Amino acid sequence: MKLITLPCNPSDYGGYGRAVRDDLARLKIGNNDVIVIYDRKESSDDSRYEYIPRHPAISLHGIMNIARGRVWAELSKDSLRKIVNRYNIEEVFVGDTILYRAVKELFPAVKMTVRFHNLYLLPWVRVRTRKINIDLAARTLLELASRLELQILNDELANHIFISDNDANMAKLLFPNISYKVWTIEKIVAGVEPTPPGCQRLVYSGSLAAHQKCGVVEFIRGPYRKLRKRHPKTRLEIYGRRGRELESVGDNIKWCGDWKDTPVPKLDGGGLFVNPDILGAGIKYKIGDWIASGTPFISTPYGIQGYRITESPHRLIAPLDKWDTEIEKYWVKWNVG
Numbered sequence: 001m002k003l004i005t006l007p008c009n010p011s012d013y014g015g016y017g018r019a020v021r022d023d024l025a026r027l028k029i030g031n032n033d034v035i036v037i038y039d040r041k042e043s044s045d046d047s048r049y050e051y052i053p054r055h056p057a058i059s060l061h062g063i064m065n066i067a068r069g070r071v072w073a074e075l076s077k078d079s080l081r082k083i084v085n086r087y088n089i090e091e092v093f094v095g096d097t098i099l100y101r102a103v104k105e106l107f108p109a110v111k112m113t114v115r116f117h118n119l120y121l122l123p124w125v126r127v128r129t130r131k132i133n134i135d136l137a138a139r140t141l142l143e144l145a146s147r148l149e150l151q152i153l154n155d156e157l158a159n160h161i162f163i164s165d166n167d168a169n170m171a172k173l174l175f176p177n178i179s180y181k182v183w184t185i186e187k188i189v190a191g192v193e194p195t196p197p198g199c200q201r202l203v204y205s206g207s208l209a210a211h212q213k214c215g216v217v218e219f220i221r222g223p224y225r226k227l228r229k230r231h232p233k234t235r236l237e238i239y240g241r242r243g244r245e246l247e248s249v250g251d252n253i254k255w256c257g258d259w260k261d262t263p264v265p266k267l268d269g270g271g272l273f274v275n276p277d278i279l280g281a282g283i284k285y286k287i288g289d290w291i292a293s294g295t296p297f298i299s300t301p302y303g304i305q306g307y308r309i310t311e312s313p314h315r316l317i318a319p320l321d322k323w324d325t326e327i328e329k330y331w332v333k334w335n336v337g
Contacts, residue, residue: 002033003089007096009039015285038075052079071144077102100152113159114152119167120145123279138210163283164306194296194314196334198270200231205239219276220250223323272296276320277303
């Protein structure tokens with residue numbers, strides 16, 4: 001009997017949910033296998049799913065995890081034990097690193113496959129070697145997650161599945177004899193040719209967790225502020241949980257709600273999507289969506305990790321500190337004002 005643990009509900013929206021959906025489709029699931037989802041129960045007709053509710057970041061569970069040197073979201077073995085004690089588990093699929101420790105403590109001798117949706121070791125090395133300034137929450141996450149990843153990579157009973165060749169190469173550099181596969185998302189190489197933006201509107205959509213938020217804040221305080229001085233009509237719309245607090249970071253910024261509740265616009269009225277990823281972790285589904293739908297965007301080189309992008313004047317790739325210049329040139333070229 002196989003135990004399959006998943007870090008969230010499979011979904012058709014959001015990068016995390018879509019990645020879990022795709023992983024679930026790849027797995028060969030037997031009739032007697034146990035599927036445990038570490039998330040709130042949503043409407044589902046699949047009676048095979050067992051649910052363990054995930055605690056919010058600011059909770060006793062999260063604080064205790066951090067105090068013990070663990071990632072705040074890690075699953076506890078006691079929560080998992082209540083479900084799996086009645087089963088004879090012979091094999092385990094660990095759907096994310098935050099589930100690993102609970103599984104390992106309950107089944108120390110069972111072979112398992114561990115899915116890495118990110119390899120935080122990569123951005124953590126970049127932060128330390130390049131002395132990138134990030135806030136305490138992001139630094140704590142990267143450090144604790146990296147320690148956990150090293151433990152998993154050093155586990156001789158574990159097979160490893162990475163989401164990109166970049167992540168796999170980093171792991172192999174540290175552990176040359178590691179057993180691994182790469183399950184990536186489709187590398188879109190063409191897509192629809194975008195149409196020029198009709199206004200000086202910038203849109204951010206996605207997670208605003210600690211490490212992603214750092215890039216957005218740096219964008220607002222740097223390139224966005226410069227653009228506002230030279231182009232007063234410039235505005236920024238933010239779609240993402242906890243985005244309201246960013247309205248006070250700069251001028252003419254509007255939080256438009258959680259992307260789960262408020263559909264992200266397709267830029268019918270014109271604009272440019274922004275992906276200010278300064279660390280690089282995992283693969284961004286939204287990049288593939290933008291390419292496929294012909295949506296103009298600007299991204300850092302880290303933000304397009306995992307894609308082979310064909311050249312287009314509407315797909316801008318540049319370091320974050322050059323964004324104001326690149327966006328301005330783009331607006332001038334297409335007579336946006």
